[in-house]
Amino acid sequence: MERDELAGWLRLSLTPGIGNVAARTLLAAFGLPAGIFAQSQAALQQVASSAQAQALQREPAGLAALLDRTLEWLQGTDAHGVTRRLLTLGDPGYPAALLETTDPPLLLYLLGASRFDLTQLDRSIAMVGSRNPTSQGTENARAFARAFGEAGIPVVSGLALGVDGAAHEGALEAGGPERPATVAVVGTGLDRVYPARHRELAHRIAAQGLIVSEYPLGTPPLNQNFPKRNRIIAGLTRGTLVVEAALRSGSLITARLAAEQGREVFAIPGSIHSPQSRGCHELIRQGAKLVESVGDVLEELRFDGGPMPPSPAAADDAPEELGLLRELGFDPVSLDALCARTGLGPATLQAQLLELELAGSVARLPGGLFQRIALG
The missing domain is CATH 3.40.50.450 (Rossmann fold)
Structure with missing residues (x-):
């Protein structure tokens, strides 16, 4: 994008009182931002309020600094193939799904792998x-x-x-x-x-x-x-x-x-x-x-089928640990409650819970509670 074109888009986005809706109305009436800023106040007032038309006649504070900063950012390079891009509302690469929404952004800044859009x-x-x-x-x-x-x-x-x-x-x-x-x-x-x-x-x-x-x-x-x-x-x-x-x-x-x-x-x-x-x-x-x-x-x-999330519980868990998982359920539970459910002593339960915690099947929560986190 050329400097003058970028300046026009940034100016439109920075103009006080001009949101996305007003900006789209102006673009529909006058074309690119350069066309908007070439209009007289009287012409602008045909599609915008008096206050908006006056604001469009003035250059927003900080525009020059932002323009320089944005150009420098866009020209930056990355050794890992990460690129910096800027899409405007009229860009061919602007996502169609977003255009179909009620309030598509005027500008989209992108940072990412060059092979993706x-x-x-x-x-x-x-x-x-x-x-x-x-x-x-x-x-x-x-x-x-x-x-x-x-x-x-x-x-x-x-x-x-x-x-x-x-x-x-x-x-x-x-x-x-x-x-x-x-x-x-x-x-x-x-x-x-x-x-x-x-x-x-x-x-x-x-x-x-x-x-x-x-x-x-x-x-x-x-x-x-x-x-x-x-x-x-x-x-x-x-x-x-x-x-x-x-x-x-x-x-x-x-x-x-x-x-x-x-x-x-x-x-x-x-x-x-x-x-x-x-x-x-x-x-x-x-x-x-x-x-x-x-x-x-x-x-x-109606996407193509794909794999289901696997259960974090290992297939070779010991029988007593699988039994404890069943007793745990999926709600947070205290050690005392588990003792009552299983009939096991605190020391035995603590040892089994530690094994399950290390296996990623149980989480230790604040307040001395435990919760099963397996999906299966």
Whole structure:
């Protein structure tokens, strides 16, 4: 993209009072941004308010600095094949699925493997959920995402802590030679990583998939930007799977946006005692499809069949450990309750629980509780 063309798009995106809706109206009336800024105030007022027309006549503060910064960023290179791109609303590479939504972003910044682009998301699934999931929720997210990846289905999420991070990790474990393994839609500029603890994960996503943002470089993590980016997560994909969510979770915003955009909504049920399952249960009441396996999603979206998430429980577990798993169930339970259920002493139970914990079948929770995390 030439400097003047980029300057026009950045100016339009930065003009105060001009949101995506007003920008699309202006583009429809006058063509490219250069055509908009060539108009008189009177002409602009035919399709915009007086205040908007006046704002369009003035160059936004910080435009020159952002233009230089963006050009420098776009020209940056990476030894691992990671490229930096900018898509405008009229670009041929702009994803058709996102264009069909009610509020497609004016600009999309992309950071990722050069062999991938957003047009490869015609068969993809969004996975979202709690930032503070249970151990079972984390394992579900990772296992489902890995199975989607093995079936050649990219996983789109938001790089947040919790379910998002686990979903990205699972998809990366499966890899994606022909399609991006996973796509992270973030709420900051692409010259920043938020949360900071996901810096290494973000580098891996950029190498095996894509990181996407509608926000200009330098944009910090602002609270209002994260719910807004959820419409992109939902809009890029064929459906949204909510792994685990409380009733006031931002994941329910993504599910609502997906439904409003005509996409499928899926939810994994959980324990009736877990606050982190209540959001999923509410979605199911509202018509979301209850999901117990990857096959439920593949069948509904008419994707080709793929492998099911494996059970973390090893086939050669000792009989007494398999019996303890059955007694554990999937709800958090105390050591005293397990003693009462099994008739075993605390020392014996502690030894068996430690073996299961090391095998990845049981998680030790705060408050002296234990929870089974096997899927099978």
